[in-house]
Amino acid sequence: MRPPLFCLRPLLLALPIACLLASAAAAQPARDPSFEIVNASGRIVFQLFANAVTERDWGRDHLGAGTLRPGQSFQVRLPPEGGCLTDIRVVFQGGAAIERRRVDTCTERRLVIEATAITSAPAGQAPGQPPVAGGKGSGGGAGPQPPATAPQPPSAGPAPGRPGGPVAQAPRGNPSFWIVNNSRRTMRELYAAPSSLGSWGPDRFGTGVLPGGDRFAVRLPEGECLYDVRVVWADGRIEDRRRINLCDVIELVYE
DSSP: OOOOHHHHHHHHHHHHHHHHHHHHHHHSOOOOOOEEEEEOSSSOEEEEEEEETTSSSOOOOTTTTOOBOTTOEEEEOOOGGGOSEEEEEEEETTSOEEEEEEEETTTOOEEEEOSSOEEEOOTTOOTTOOOOTTSTTOOGGGOOOOOSSOOOOOOOSOBTTBTTSOOOOOOEEOOOEEEEEOSSSOEEEEEEEETTSSSOOSOTTTTOOBOTTOEEEEOOOSEEOEEEEEEEETTSOEEEEEEEEGGGOSEEEEO
């Protein structure tokens, strides 16, 4: 038996509405993760990397052959399909680097490079200008402000070979680095672990390898600088480098 026409009419009316809603949802543009970054560090920025958190390496240097001098700003253009969460790495002239991870650059559209951190710009600040004194991430005329939690001085006590002197502390900072394979061989595995640990941890390549002539960005958490690095080549040969101060290194090159 065919259903009465008045029973079919609601279904017929619902179909166009559902199609319109689906079309509207599909037509919504992706949010733009592009952002502006301002150098208020008082130092020259030599390299600037910004990439979606889903990417395995840092990608290209957005500054290209240029630099970002104190007080200058730069527009970082990112593709919408990468999403809003962005990892950012700044390398100063001389090799020191700072990072900030998982920044929602769809919301934080203007970031400030300080001497030790990458922060959000104060609300109402004029585009292209360094932070004003007293604001969040401010530098003013006196240079960048210290971090909220200032580093503690070394604890007092005798140091080896210098009775009565301060105890030397292990360096701390950002140990992330590039590993560069300038050989004609393939690197099969890569391990990088703090020298204070008793194990190598995970293979940093994951399921990949590093062919000759290629490079790979190794992202490490801020903190300890002294690391042991192990490379396992495709032929099984192992090459270790011990107690490297990675906070002072941009690239580890293997020939």
